[in-house]
Amino acid sequence: MSKPRLSPDDWIFTGFNALAEHGPTALKAEVLARRVGSSKGSFYWHFPDVAGFHRAMMELWEQRAVTDIIDALAPVPTPRDRLRALAQIAQKTPAELDPNQASESAIRAWARAEPLVRQTVDRVDARRLAYLDSLLTEAKVPPTPYSKMIYATLIGLDDLPNSQNLSPNPLCHLIELILAQSPA
Numbered sequence: 001m002s003k004p005r006l007s008p009d010d011w012i013f014t015g016f017n018a019l020a021e022h023g024p025t026a027l028k029a030e031v032l033a034r035r036v037g038s039s040k041g042s043f044y045w046h047f048p049d050v051a052g053f054h055r056a057m058m059e060l061w062e063q064r065a066v067t068d069i070i071d072a073l074a075p076v077p078t079p080r081d082r083l084r085a086l087a088q089i090a091q092k093t094p095a096e097l098d099p100n101q102a103s104e105s106a107i108r109a110w111a112r113a114e115p116l117v118r119q120t121v122d123r124v125d126a127r128r129l130a131y132l133d134s135l136l137t138e139a140k141v142p143p144t145p146y147s148k149m150i151y152a153t154l155i156g157l158d159d160l161p162n163s164q165n166l167s168p169n170p171l172c173h174l175i176e177l178i179l180a181q182s183p184a
Contacts, residue, residue: 006038008046008056015057020103024110027054051116058120061107066127079138080179083150086135087171090154105158125151141182150174 014036018026026032029043029050047053069089076082111117132147153171 012057012060020106062124079135083135083175087175090171091169146178
């Protein structure tokens, strides 16, 4: 019986898992092919080269890390409630959000040495900060300096061991303190 064909997403998810477990040195065609029990030919069927694979990983990460979250928050009725919902999403572990996605800290570590990844991280940061600015402005809270405080907390919690177990959720608490600066 033949193995099922691997899709580009199968390779990308394998790459995210390899990145989280072993770092960017694991993002090579041969290493990934061994990991999924396939050939390098299958990898190159979907991606022109390893750099193309890296681009595809970053495109998917940006989609899931920004666009999908903003879209998920769109139905939430008020900007204050969207900020609160965002804090709840941010409290979840990467595996709870998407078991096929590397932790953001692994991507940020990779960005220190890889210009393509750095550009994507910079773009994601800019988009997220712009979104926070817009939510705070809509909530009648001055975005400066609060959007960067929220974002720094969000990023920092990802690297803090056992941060998902903290009670109360530090990001939720910070957002409530910020929202209290300007009553609805």
